[in-house]
Amino acid sequence: MITASELGLAVCRSCGTVTEHPGTRCEVCGAMVHTRIPRSLQKVWAYWIAGVLLYIPGNIFPIMITTTLGNESGSTIIGGVITLLHHHSYSVAIVVLVASVLVPVSKFIVIALIALSIQFRWPINTHHRHIAHKAVEFIGRWSMIDVFVVAALAALIQLGSVIAIYPGEAIGFFALSVALTMLSAQSLDPRLMWDHAPEEAHHHG
């Protein structure tokens, strides 16, 4: 088994064309072709830190404010889940909990573990890291659910003084946190995981 980079070749991450000239544009699709994404881990950490920091206010402040006949009440993401549980809407409570809490938190942990394992050459099974990275890239965008819920309700429920719904301070922090974590996962070059993988990690099946 030989890698493209060992022969001085590079593959276009967009269209898969192999070139002898890394650092130039792909002759098929025009994307920049690099042996590895330049400064991949630096970008991963920059987006990761920003994403984690914004996730904190995203959970502390209310994400949605409801005004019913003059009474104003704000609810945080977790508060919204608890309200749903009180209304016995268990399946929806689980959807929101998974999308807004479980997925973002596990994303932070998985991305950090993969990045650290590359930097410090931790002997974590590369197939497992590979699958975890793909899962994180696939599922991360679903964390936007709560943002869309608030947007739909804020736009729709404007029935004067009877009932009105507004977005809370948390919404911007939360949405940006999700977007930054998506960028963090995208910046991670999976080839870095395999560069120091032991040879016996061959795939069977």
Added chain:
Amino acid sequence: MVDLDQVRACLACDALWRIPPQEEGDRHVCKRCGEVIDERKGESLDAALAANIAAAILTLVAVSFPFLSVSRAGLENKISVIDAVNVLWLSDMAFLSIACGLLILLIPVLRVCLLVIVLIGAQMKGRADRTFASIYRFARELEPWAMAEIFLVGVIVSLVKVGSLADIGVGPSFWALCALVGMLSFVQVTQSSHTTWAGLRGHL
């Protein structure tokens, strides 16, 4: 020296393999990491084009018709994605307005229109044009940011969330979104980007 037309590199692990030209139904998986290197399905770009035109129409219906309606104490209100972006903007919720405008309106519409253009371009065989390839690359970069299907789940959650406060119903756009999600899954299952790239290279 390596003949570049004979080798393919795995995008996930960079392993280099000698792979013969692929045909309909072929699927080549990297022996090192298990990632798909080339998978040819739906060699007919006509079918891909038809599916994407259908997706484009459904997307336009989904964003321009009401997705939710609400009534309480004699007041009624219904809203489309375009209305929502507009209302949020006018009500000083600029951030939400821009986020929704991009993620569920502009990017999904733009992406599906670009795909239609690319597939028309790929049909002009022998005219492997870098412009179409660049457009396709851009459309694929937009993919994670086109969140129509996530919005659909958001609408369902909204229904439950305020169901007790007001009388909430779904509009035609809700069903268009459901159909769109079905259509996008259909495209996912029956088409592959490798086939489109082959078409754009003039190799089909």
